[in-house]
Amino acid sequence: MPSTSSRRLPRGRHALAPEEVARIQRERLCRAMAEVMSEKGYAATAVEDVLKHAGVSRQTFYRIFSSKQDCFLASFETACAVSLERMPAPGDGDPIERCEAALVHHLRTVAAELPFARLFLIEAFAAGPEAIRRRADREAAMTAALAGLLGVRDDGGRFTCRMVVSAICAMVAPPVARKDLDALHAVGPAMTAHVRRLWDAGAFGAGTGPR
Incomplete structure (x- = not known):
């Protein structure tokens, strides 16, 4: 699995390109989805649970994914990769x-x-x-x-x-x-x-x- 999925973005100004920031955030959310569901299951996992686990804002989540299922499917593709x-x-x-x-x-x-x-x-x-x-x-x-x-x-x-x-x-x-x-x-x-x-x-x- 991608090792950067748990990587934290540096605080304050940084030199990462917007595309790299989006990639890191996406990977963090995919891993958070998998890790939360491993404890709670799909039905009991809420978007809020994923946000807290990933340390990502709701605004960022919905900029990347349209729904919990959309995030799940991206996590699924990561699992298959x-x-x-x-x-x-x-x-x-x-x-x-x-x-x-x-x-x-x-x-x-x-x-x-x-x-x-x-x-x-x-x-x-x-x-x-x-x-x-x-x-x-x-x-x-x-x-x-x-x-x-x-x-x-x-x-x-x-x-x-x-x-x-x-x-x-x-x-x-x-x-x-x-x-x-x-x-x-x-x-x-x-x-x-x-x-x-x-x-x-x-x-x-x-x-x-x-x-």
Whole structure:
């Protein structure tokens, strides 16, 4: 996640360009939205809660966002921004090892950014149809990334990838809600072992399975 999101603007006159000021304020508000919701949930979070947490004025908030949901959707995009970053690239080598490396990276990202992870995994369902649509789009992108890592090319294999991604999201959500990092990291080895069993059974389609 952007490290500048919690950066405070200097008091008094400063040399930051207006665009940089707006960017910092936007990031602070997005992080505040995620952090407040991680404690109160979407429905119980008010704009005033976000303002207090971010240390930003109401005027500034409404200059950047049109509503609480607008801020939520921006926070959601921030949560998604790193989900496919630094992922192993498709290529040579054992596909299950690439899958394992991707899953380890994903779980580390989730553990480092629990409020944003909760926003994606849980609170999106409370934020309305647009948030749910964007969540589905992100799961589709994760499915495509997994298919690329495994070299999957047929519809049956892509459906298996979709099942794996859905299972990961479902299994990660409860530890995120409880802030249980041990349970969160335990998902990785069990899921990797299951993906290998699916691979050995040829469940990812033509060209997969034992070699």
